[in-house]
Amino acid sequence: MKKLILISLILALGISFAFAQSIYGLRAGLNISSFGGDSEMDSKIGFNGGLFMQYRVHPMLILQSELNYTQRGAQDELSIMGVKTEIKQTLHYAELPVYLKLDLGEANLKFQPYLGPELRYLISA
Numbered sequence: 018m019k020k021l022i023l024i025s026l027i028l029a030l031g032i033s034f035a036f037a038q039s040i041y042g043l044r045a046g047l048n049i050s051s052f053g054g055d056s057e058m059d060s061k062i063g064f065n066g067g068l069f070m071q072y073r074v075h076p077m078l079i080l081q082s083e084l085n086y087t088q089r090g091a092q093d094e095l096s097i098m099g100v101k102t103e104i105k106q107t108l109h110y111a112e113l114p115v116y117l118k119l120d121l122g123e124a125n126l127k128f129q130p131y132l133g134p135e136l137r138y139l140i141s142a
Contacts, residue, residue: 039072045066065085088107090108091105
């Protein structure tokens with residue numbers, strides 16, 4: 018059911034903006050993540066990349082949707098009876114955020130605060 022909802026949203030966004038004047042781009046970077054709570058696990062570095070599309074709704078408003086792949090997780094080293102064990106947990110996500118951005122500023126100096134929901138689907142763990 019989650020896959021059907023995710024695919025439907027991607028198709029709806031793609032079709033609705035297919036004939037509009039839009040800006041498309043790529044996004045790539047690194048994540049540094051760890052698990053919270055009682056476990057004291059170290060941070061882990063993961064990959065983050067995807068596609069984004071911006072559509073200007075009004076001279077001061079931009080609708081931005083993205084389709085991203087993100088790795089999150091944590092790592093730790095344990096020593097049990099003198100045997101060192103390394104634990105790594107990596108979570109792979111597909112993310113679909115939809116933002117409404119306010120476009121403030123002049124020429125090369127822009128301030129763009131944004132607000133919106135994000136759907137996240139766990140691909141594998």
